[in-house]
Amino acid sequence: MTENTPTTGFNTRAIHAGQDFEPITGAVVPPVHLSTTYAPEKIGQLRQGYDYGRGTNPTRDSLQAQLAALESSKESARAFTFASGLAAETALIMGVAEPGDHIVMGNDVYGGTYRLINKILGRWQMTHSVVDMGDLAAVEKALAAKKTKILWLETPSNPMMKISDNSALAELAHAAGALLVVDNTFATPYLQLPLSLGADVVVHSTTKYIGGHSDVVGGAVVVEDPQLAEAVQFQQFAAGAVNGPLDAYLTTRGLKTLGVRMDRHVSNAAQIADWLTSQPGVERVLYPGLADHPNHELAARQMSGFGGMVSVQFTGGAAAARSVAEHTRLFQLAESLGGIESLMNYPAEMTHASVAGTELAVPDNLVRLSVGIEDVADLIDDLDRALKQV
Ligand SMILES: *Cc1c(COP(=O)(O)O)cnc(C)c1O
Secondary structure, eight states, X not given: OOSOOTTSOHHHHHHHTTOOOOTTTOOSSOOOOOOSBOOOSBTTBOSSSOOBTTTOOHHHHHHHHHHHHHHOOSTTOEEEEESSHHHHHHHHHHHHOOTTOEEEEETTSOHHHHHIIXXXXXXXXXXXXXXXXXXXXXXXXXXXXSOOSEEEEESSOTTTOOOOOHHHHHHHHHHTTOEEEEEOTTTHHHHOOGGGXXXXXXXXETTTTTTOSSOOOOEEEEEOSHHHHHHHHHHHHHHOOOOOHHHHHHHHHHHHTHHHHHHHHHHHHHHHHHHHHTSTTEEEEEOTXXXXXXXXXXXXXXXXXXXXXXXXXETTHHHHHHHHHHHOSSSEEOSOOOSSSOEEEOTTTTTTGGGTTSTTXXXXXXXXXXXXXXXXXXXXXXXXXXXXXX
């Protein structure tokens, strides 16, 4: 079942798309193809289209087919996987844009995305502006101010958990002749399908929920338009930031269970967010599933679940946030997110240190929880203990 099969459900596609059994032995798990090179029948006549591992590799193809089938039901959908999320973003931008092109991005995009566009692509004469994606008039103005190649959206955003209107932003981008790129790392295709809401490109850090076990770094670009696919594929081949076969295999193995993991992440996060709202010392809980979240209705419309990420702000300021972050036991203090184990992050000095002092800076009384799939009662006990230390 290498074709996209839109008639089957998400979990069926996650387990079967791109996962044909191995024809010689019948092995139901396709083998990991480590070989870097392939012997042709004769000069100029490849056996199955494979010649050299940077260009194509069967294990990477298997992951790419699996991911494409999950992000889109269109026959033309193609996914391309890379050594990291940022490698995927770099390949996309270098593949579709030119020096001098302009990018408009949300004021809450992933710090590494901002750094890439600002510090690296800036040196290649690309310009950018930063805008509140929740303010459609401001986005329209930014798009009108300068001919724009890419509108870059992250929803839910990190770590403020803002939800922006994918469909409305797609319309604005297209009216301005720009591509809408959506970083779907936080929601995953299980909870949100940006291409079906008008986006042109989805990017992922597969390091997070897609791999799901905090043991493999990777990234992906997914598109439906054949010309975009050609541009990204050429970049993948010619610039070469590919993921290796073992990494591709681990990512495929994680992706097979994305649906069941997300169900538990979402249910645990919802219970924790709810519990946190009634705790002393908590100023604000940022979770799109809460009825008082400013974008709750939009989230309910645009997503099929509210995700596994919860941010919390404390009345006791930075000292309280730091103390909570350092006193949990099950929630481990670490960057990253989306693994089965719960993680605690202090963005101001960890994940978002690179944007300190910029318009993307994060409040210093905030911690971000990546809620894992442990027993929720144990996670709440853990947070309870840490909150009582403050
Ligand atoms: C982690 C992350 C990235 C970057 O991905 P890497 O795999 O670390 O290169 C991009 N966007 C979001 C939302 C992320 O969380």
